[in-house]
Amino acid sequence: MPTPVTPTVRIIGRPNLDREELHRYLAEIGGQDWTAHRPDYNDTQDLIEVAGRTCYRSFAAGLNPNVTRVRTDPDAYLGNIVEHRHGSVLEHAQYTFIIQNVSRVFTHEWVRHRQGVAISQESLRYVRLTELPFWYPEWAQNDPELLSRGQQILTALEDFQTWMADHFQLDRAGMPFHEKKAKTSFMRRFAPEGLATVLVWSANVRTLRHVVETRTDEGAEEEVRLVANQLGELMATEVPALFADYVIDDTGAWTTPHRKV
Template sequence: MPTPVTPTVRIIGRPHLDRDELNRYLTEVGAQGWASQRTHFNDAQDVVEVAGRTCYRSWAPRLNPNVTRVRNDSDEYLGNIVAHRHGSVMEHAQYTFILQDVSRVFTHEWVRHRQGVAISQESLRYVRLVDLPFWFPEWAQNDAELVRRGHDVLTALEEFQEWMADHFQLDAPGVSFHEKKAKTSFMRRFAPEGLATVLVWSANIRTIRHVIETRTDEGAEEEVRLVANQIGELMAIETPALFDDYVITDGGAWTTQHRKV
């Protein structure tokens, strides 16, 4: 019997600032006041702000003779970066996600976003299938006949996977890993594209914004929209100053007047 699953997103990596080294740098350039006046810390937002202020030496008035006035509030400063589409400084802040129980239908589309990302996917050349976990969207779950027939197909494919493993004697003593790999690679050809898998996905904030904007659009594929929305919700908590310009439509699309930052 196939295992029902739901695509899930987890953050497993986020930016970390070495504040001792940063403070040494700020002291050297006469900007130690920037650090001392801060009341809260957010490493992802702070690294973006550090990158932005470094570009103009805008830590305080007159450090750059051309700058007579600066924004002291970090949220206001970052909001101005978003509004003026200075997206390059967002590329310094990268997050790593586990996308669990996403289908290979999903991954075929998701890996089209390559700029500013790193991708590692569970390999079915090496990982032998036993069961075939599968996601049925809510509308499909409400169709009893569809679910029954789908389960029948998946159960037959699971049984065929088990039969092939036994037929090839993959668990017999002395079978080399090379042979197991070759047979496992063949066996995966009988797995459906809807099979649930795992993707490790790293992206910088500029790329994450772009992906959320394009992949929550009402014309995007259903599972892709589900995952993109989860990433958006997590990032709105992680870095609110860099995502609070979004409005979510009734259809679930994340929209902003600052597209393509």
């Protein structure tokens, strides 16, 4: 029986700032007091602030003769970056996610975001299907006849996958891997686009903001909206100063006056 699944997003990689090397650099340029107002470190937000302040040498007043005042509150500094759309410095901070139990309908759309991302997807040329996990939106789960007929089709396809594996003798001792690969690649042609899969997906903060804005929009596909909303919730907790400008409207869309930072 095909397994119902729910798309999930997890952060598995985030920036790791080398504080010792950063402090050596700051001491060389006379900006060592910059960290005094940072009792609780957030590597991502500090990395972006370092990038921004480097552009103006604004770690302290007077380091750049043109800069006589500097913002000392990190949230205010980062808020100013977002407000003035200085998005280039957001590109320094890269995050990696496991996006699990999403359909290939989802991945066909998600991979259109190419700028500032890296993508690795489970390959059905190599991974043999033994079951067909499938996500049903809530409205479909509330339609018993639709659910029943859908499960019948998935069960038949799942049984066919099992039959093909036996027919091709894929578990026969000594079968060359290239032959297994060729047969497995053929078998995936009988898997539905709604089949659940998994991505490892990396993106910088500038790209993440853009994806959350565009993919939680009311017109986006509903599975895509579900994942983009999870992404936004994770990042709003992870780097609150960089997502504080967002408001979630009545449709569930993440909106901001600072789009495309």
